[in-house]
Amino acid sequence: MTATKATTERRPRRPVRRRGDRIFAGSAQGAGILILVILAGVAAFLVIESLPALTAPAEEIPGGEGVGAYVAPLLFGTLLAAVIALLVATPLAVAIALFVTHYAPRRLAAGLGYLVDLLAAIPSIVYGFWGIFWLAPKLVPFYRWLEENLGFVPLFAGPTSATGRTMLTAGLVLAVMILPIISAISREVFQQVPTLHREAALALGATRWEMIRMAVIPYGKSGVIGGAMLGLGRALGETLAIALVLSVSGGITLNLISSGNPSTVAANVALEFPESSGLDINTLIASGLALFLITFAVNMLARWIVNRRADFSGAN
Amino acid sequence: MTTQITPAPPATDGRTTPSPAQRPEGRLPRWVPGACFAAAAAVAVGLEAMGDFNIALAVLWTAVLGTLFVWVSSRLMEGPRKATDRLVTCLVGSAFGIAMVPLLSLVYEVTRRGIARFDLTFFTYSLYGIVGEGGGAYHALMGTLVITALTTLISVPIGLLTAIYLVEYGTGRLKRAITFLVDVMTGIPSIVAGLFAYALFALVLGPGIRLGFAGAVALSVLMIPVVVRSSEEVLKLVPNELREASLALGVPKWRTIVKVVVPTAIAGLGTGVTLAIARVVGETAPLLITVGITNATNLDPFAERMATLPVFAYYQLTQPGVPPEFAIDRAWTAALLLIMLVMGLNLVARLISRYFAPKTSR
Numbered sequence: 230m231t232a233t234k235a236t237t238e239r240r241p242r243r244p245v246r247r248r249g250d251r252i253f254a255g256s257a258q259g260a261g262i263l264i265l266v267i268l269a270g271v272a273a274f275l276v277i278e279s280l281p282a283l284t285a286p287a288e289e290i291p292g293g294e295g296v297g298a299y300v301a302p303l304l305f306g307t308l309l310a311a312v313i314a315l316l317v318a319t320p321l322a323v324a325i326a327l328f329v330t331h332y333a334p335r336r337l338a339a340g341l342g343y344l345v346d347l348l349a350a351i352p353s354i355v356y357g358f359w360g361i362f363w364l365a366p367k368l369v370p371f372y373r374w375l376e377e378n379l380g381f382v383p384l385f386a387g388p389t390s391a392t393g394r395t396m397l398t399a400g401l402v403l404a405v406m407i408l409p410i411i412s413a414i415s416r417e418v419f420q421q422v423p424t425l426h427r428e429a430a431l432a433l434g435a436t437r438w439e440m441i442r443m444a445v446i447p448y449g450k451s452g453v454i455g456g457a458m459l460g461l462g463r464a465l466g467e468t469l470a471i472a473l474v475l476s477v478s479g480g481i482t483l484n485l486i487s488s489g490n491p492s493t494v495a496a497n498v499a500l501e502f503p504e505s506s507g508l509d510i511n512t513l514i515a516s517g518l519a520l521f522l523i524t525f526a527v528n529m530l531a532r533w534i535v536n537r538r539a540d541f542s543g544a545n
Numbered sequence: 546m547t548t549q550i551t552p553a554p555p556a557t558d559g560r561t562t563p564s565p566a567q568r569p570e571g572r573l574p575r576w577v578p579g580a581c582f583a584a585a586a587a588v589a590v591g592l593e594a595m596g597d598f599n600i601a602l603a604v605l606w607t608a609v610l611g612t613l614f615v616w617v618s619s620r621l622m623e624g625p626r627k628a629t630d631r632l633v634t635c636l637v638g639s640a641f642g643i644a645m646v647p648l649l650s651l652v653y654e655v656t657r658r659g660i661a662r663f664d665l666t667f668f669t670y671s672l673y674g675i676v677g678e679g680g681g682a683y684h685a686l687m688g689t690l691v692i693t694a695l696t697t698l699i700s701v702p703i704g705l706l707t708a709i710y711l712v713e714y715g716t717g718r719l720k721r722a723i724t725f726l727v728d729v730m731t732g733i734p735s736i737v738a739g740l741f742a743y744a745l746f747a748l749v750l751g752p753g754i755r756l757g758f759a760g761a762v763a764l765s766v767l768m769i770p771v772v773v774r775s776s777e778e779v780l781k782l783v784p785n786e787l788r789e790a791s792l793a794l795g796v797p798k799w800r801t802i803v804k805v806v807v808p809t810a811i812a813g814l815g816t817g818v819t820l821a822i823a824r825v826v827g828e829t830a831p832l833l834i835t836v837g838i839t840n841a842t843n844l845d846p847f848a849e850r851m852a853t854l855p856v857f858a859y860y861q862l863t864q865p866g867v868p869p870e871f872a873i874d875r876a877w878t879a880a881l882l883l884i885m886l887v888m889g890l891n892l893v894a895r896l897i898s899r900y901f902a903p904k905t906s907r
Contacts, residue, residue, distance in 0.1 A: 345644055437634070468735060
């Protein structure tokens with residue numbers, strides 16, 4: 230079979246290699262290769278521009294203790310905010326995806342899905358505005374309550390920030406921002422659950438929830454994990470929402486509701502870069518390189534998980 | 546088998562005595578869940594009315610109590626399996642409700658605060674020589690349009706050609722590598738794209754460079770993968786019969802693509818490009834780094850700093866000057882304008898795909 234297929238494919242191809250074809254195919258392939266070059270270029274230029282900071286003596290780096298000590302609290306803050314966002318957003322997104330695919334009336338489902346997708350369309354800076362002026366003040370009483378009742382947990386030790394611009398607020402804003410990504414991908418996999426699986430479960434007398442637990446969740450699990458990791462990638466790199474919402478004082482702390490928080494890599498670059506020059510810029514670019522490597526790894530892992538399901542075609 | 550549905554008398558413990566298997570057809574009347582939530586709302590309002598009334602907490606209590614009531618009554622009358630099912634239904638519905646809170650509050654808040662300066666001055670004046678009241682974002686709006694147009698000019702040809710390569714020509718490892726890396730590239734943080742463009746131009750033109758074109762390059766890094774992904778999906782939908790018919794008539798492959806494949810898919814391509822523009826038009830971080838900000842109108846992306854709408858909003862909010870309220874009003878109006886731009890582009894994309902959908906012969 231394969232042999233005949235190969236020959237029939239090969240034969241007509243040879244005579245039609247005209248000049249227009251060669252140019253067009255060449256430019257299409259060139260564009261594809263250009264993308265690889267751009268990606269390599271991103272890594273290369275970041276490395277080149279961060280080399281001065283990486284090789285400079287430790288005391289010339291801002292903070293005076295070298296690049297590692299400068300970047301560590303930022304990476305900690307980045308991970309902390311992203312983890313909060315992921316913990317909040319993933320269950321919510323899965324529930325929303327289930328609602329849209331299996332609970333909402335058929336006629337409304339597409340529209341409701343679109344409403345959730347609209348959250349992804351709002352620019353990051355607008356989330357920052359909303360976080361400062363709407364969400365943060367509204368959360369202050371809640372934080373007070375947390376401090377009074379759960380103050381013995383190090384996460385809620387306080388003292389409560391008066392503005393509400395805390396790590397937890399930043400994490401919640403991030404959660405809202407990654408919600409549509411996770412829910413869009415979960416929705417996609419949940420919709421692809423074979424009808425026969427679902428009908429078989431229902432025919433055996435399962436309730437809707439039992440059907441979902443037995444047929445939908447096992448089928449969609451890897452897609453949900455992949456979607457959550459894509460959300461994590463976005464949360465790690467989110468810049469301005471955090472730069473605006475988080476009140477920063479540096480230092481590593483697990484206290485989520487006080488006004489002293491570690492910054493994140495991306496937010497720190499946005500805040501410091503416009504007023505920096507010389508070696509400071511190289512240091513910032515070095516921190517950006519660290520962020521690039523982490524998000525690259527997370528995204529690669531996520532794509533690998535999502536793509537492992539052969540019949541699932543990705544983000545849209 | 547049509548046993549009468551009698552609510553379990555409160556004296557006998559409904560949870561244990563009749564096993565659920567004995568009355569699988571026990572059903573709550575349709576009005577019960579609604580009644581449960583109504584009762585919960587009444588209790589919640591009552592609770593809140595005792596203290597100082599808080600609408601958010603009242604809604605929260607309604608949802609929690611209503612879910613509890615539904616669960617308990619279902620557990621008593623239908624057995625634990627149905628009760629779990631109803632509980633999950635309530636939870637899943639509430640999750641959707643929770644997701645709507647940020648969307649509605651955000652749109653409401655931005656509209657309320659942004660409408661104050663949504664006037665003609667805002668669209669016709671720059672900030673040149675403005676202290677305090679007045680002034681507008683004409684320079685920033687134009688800057689955003691110029692840079693976005695430039696980004697589109699760079700990204701669409703590269704993205705479209707790559708998609709054509711992937712669908713029509715690509716084979717083997719190169720195709721797989723490009724597909725995979727484009728997917729990964731979608732996840733590059735926007736600030737990293739900005740740092741890349743800065744590093745690139747700083748190496749060529751010297752450090753401290755701020756240039757509209759550098760911003761366009763940074764945005765292209767973000768936009769190209771989006772264009773590739775969406776175009777690829779659309780080109781894959783073009784039926785193979787069309788290609789085969791054209792090739793059978795002796796049309797060269799490249800003309801087949803240009804004259805048959807692309808026109809067939811044009812609506813989907815338009816939708817994809819529009820959505821890609823919507824994605825980059827609100828990007829702030831890369832422009833903050835590569836383009837900077839200025840108060841004057843600069844429409845030349847190859848010289849000096851430019852103002853862009855998101856960066857304008859950022860600086861108006863964070864460095865409002867004295868007195869601050871005028872700049873903060875301008876910041877909100879800029880945010881409102883950004884949302885309108887992005888949602889408008891999303892709407893246009895929807896309309897394109899709706900009105901031209903038959904052409905893709907899905």
